[in-house]
Amino acid sequence: MRRFVRENALTLFFLLIFLLALAGQAVTGMARLNHDLVAEGAAPVSLLAYVTSGDFAVDVAENWQSEYLQFFLFIVVTVWLVQKGSPESKQPGEEGAGSDKDAMVGAFARAGSPRWARAGGIRRWLLSNSLGLVMGVLFLLSWLGQSVAGLSAYNAEQLGAFEDPVTWAQYVGSAEFWNRTLQNWQSEFLAVASMVSLAVFLRQRGSPESKPVGAPHGATSVEN
Template sequence: MRRFVKDNALSLFFLLAFLAALVGQSIAGTADYNATQLSDGGEPVSWPAYVTSSDFAVDVAENWQSEYLQFLLFIMVTVWLVQRGSPESKKPGEEGAQSDQEQKVGPHARPSSPAWAKTRGLRQSVFSNSLGLVMGLVFLLSWLAQSVAGTAAYNNRQLAQLQDPVSWGAYVASADFWSRTLQNWQSEFLAVLSMVVLSVYLRQRGSPESKPVGAPHATTGEEN
């Protein structure tokens, strides 16, 4: 067990942090929702009722879809785009998907390489793009969940105000949906931009996300 925890400490830390933040969000969200309910003359709800509501689902889903969009775009654009001096980038001149030899696939695979990296055709193609495919799938599913839950939450507010509900298509085209979506996207893009640019000039000793402290600013793609 100690070996397992040590070997997986990074993922375990972020899993626990994620769960703690999700629980905290649900508790704070219940309190905020009930405060709004009371101010509007409605009835407060229990914690289980809130966490199974469309209001909680849309808040969670819209954060998930923006996070996975961030990673999807970063994974894909770093294949072709570079930032000189950033450890988050390939070196200038190395743009592109690279050769089979550089990627160690097919006849260039090592004995310890994943089984699908040693194959040819569809399986190798799928495995070669599996990270982007999974990130893209999770993004699309969480975006769909956001849109469906958002439609339900929006219609609940409409009915409470004695107004007509809207269809899923109408909500996806609405200002409410895109306001919620874009406020998440812009923060994710700013975070990636900050990481790419600041890592050119700033260091964090011992972190694999940083260049060695003594590395020149122009050094690209080098990590601790």
């Protein structure tokens, strides 16, 4: 167990703080909602009722979809786009998917390579693009979840105000939906741009996300 924890500490750490943050969001979100309900003369809701509501689901899903979109785009566009001097980028001139030798597939697969790395056709293509594909699917699923949960929460507000509910297509095409969505997207895109560009000139000793402290500012990726 100790070896498992040590070898997977990074994943376990982020999963733990994810669960703590999610629990904190649930408790504070319920407190905020109950404050508003009591102020309006309505009965407060339980924690279970809140975490199974559209209000909670849409807040969670809209953050998940923006995060998965960020990683999906970063994984895919860094195949073709570079940033000189950034450890997050390949070196200029190395744009593209690279050769089979670089990817260690086919005849260049090694003893410990995944089985599909030696295969051809659709199996090799799926393995070669599996990370981007899964991140893209997770983005689409969380985006769909956001739209469904948001529709539920929005229609609850509509009915509470004695207005007609809207369809899913109407909600997805509304300013309400895209305002919530783009608020998250713009912050994710700015964060990625900041990380890529600031890592050209700034360092964090011991971090694999940083170049060595003494590396030239113009050194890029494995050039270090």
